[in-house]
Amino acid sequence: MELPGFKVGKKYSMTDVDNWIKEGKYGSFFDFYSSLVIGKHRSDYGRLKQQIDQVPVFDFNSGRYDINLLKSDLFAVIDTDNISVIKNPSYMCIATSNMKISNFVPAGTSYDKYLTTYLGKCKGDDKITCVCGIGKGLFPYEHITSFNVLSQTSIPPQLAFDSKLRGTSITSNENERVKFVWEYYEMKSIKDLLVWYNNLDVVPFIKAIKAQREIFKRFDLDIFADGVSLPGLSEKVMYQTCFNNTQYPDKKPANAFQFPAKRMSGYKSQDAKAKREFGMTLDHLDTAAKPKLSVWIMLLQADR
Structure with a gap:
C-alpha cells in the first residue's frame, strides 16, 4: 500500500502512526486509514470509525454532571498534553460514548x-x-x-x-x-x-x-x-x-381484514327498519350539503 507524503520502501509501525496523530497530521487512526490506497473500505467502515473515534466512558448510575469531574483524569489517560486543540480553521473535539451498564442488566439491579x-x-x-x-x-x-x-x-x-x-x-x-x-x-x-x-x-x-x-x-x-x-x-x-x-423466520404479509358478513347484514336490517337507503349515494351527499350551502348564502347576504 502507499503512504501519501512518505518515503517509499521504508517500514512504519503503529508507533509512527501514533506520533503522526499527536503531531496533528491525522485526527485519528481512521483518518490515517482513510488516506491509504488499499482499495475499497469495509462496508461497516462508518460504524467502526465512529466507535474508535469515541472515548468510551462506563458508568453504572451516574449523570451528565460526572463528565466535568472526570475531565482531568480523562485527558491524562488519552495523553492530550502534546495535542493542540486548534486544527486548521476548526477545533479538535473529543467525543465520548457513555456506556450505562444499568442498560445491560435487568431493571432494578443494584x-x-x-x-x-x-x-x-x-x-x-x-x-x-x-x-x-x-x-x-x-x-x-x-x-x-x-x-x-x-x-x-x-x-x-x-x-x-x-x-x-x-x-x-x-x-x-x-x-x-x-x-x-x-x-x-x-x-x-x-x-x-x-x-x-x-x-x-x-x-x-x-x-x-x-x-x-x-x-x-x-x-x-x-x-x-x-x-x-x-x-x-x-x-x-x-x-x-x-x-x-x-436464520430469521420468514415474514409473510398478514391477511387483509374481511368485514364480517353478519355485521353488514345487521346494518342493512337497521336501515330497512328506519326506512333508510342503505349505503352512501350522491343523493345523500347532496342532501347533506344543502343545509351547509343555505347557511353560507345567509352569511353572505348578512355581510352585504
Whole structure:
C-alpha cells in the first residue's frame, strides 16, 4: 500500500502512526486509514470509525454532571498534553460514548448485585477482615457536611453511617469492618476512607464488565457494539439459539381484514327498519350539503 507524503520502501509501525496523530497530521487512526490506497473500505467502515473515534466512558448510575469531574483524569489517560486543540480553521473535539451498564442488566439491579453476579461474593472466610477487593465499601455520605470533615483524623462513629434518605443503617459487623480497614490500610483521615471506598467502586466494576463481555463473546457478540441494551442483545442470542443457522423466520404479509358478513347484514336490517337507503349515494351527499350551502348564502347576504 502507499503512504501519501512518505518515503517509499521504508517500514512504519503503529508507533509512527501514533506520533503522526499527536503531531496533528491525522485526527485519528481512521483518518490515517482513510488516506491509504488499499482499495475499497469495509462496508461497516462508518460504524467502526465512529466507535474508535469515541472515548468510551462506563458508568453504572451516574449523570451528565460526572463528565466535568472526570475531565482531568480523562485527558491524562488519552495523553492530550502534546495535542493542540486548534486544527486548521476548526477545533479538535473529543467525543465520548457513555456506556450505562444499568442498560445491560435487568431493571432494578443494584451495583452490589451486579458485582456479586459476575464476580461472586467475598472470597474470604471472615467478612470483617476480608481484603479480596470484591464488593462495595462503606462510607458515611450524610456525615460529610463540608470539605473540612474529610480532614478529621478519627474513625466516624457507627451512627454517622446512617442514611435518612434511604432509611438504612450499618450493622455492628459492618462497623467492625470499617475499623479493620482503617487500621489495615493505615488511614489517617476520612479522606483516606473515601479513597478506599472509591477504589472499590472502580476496580471490581472493571472486572465485572470484562466478565460480562466474556459471556456474550460465546455468541460472537460485543455488548457495547452489537446492542444498546439487554433486550437487544437477548433478541440476537434468541435467534442464534432458537433458529438454525441464525436464520430469521420468514415474514409473510398478514391477511387483509374481511368485514364480517353478519355485521353488514345487521346494518342493512337497521336501515330497512328506519326506512333508510342503505349505503352512501350522491343523493345523500347532496342532501347533506344543502343545509351547509343555505347557511353560507345567509352569511353572505348578512355581510352585504
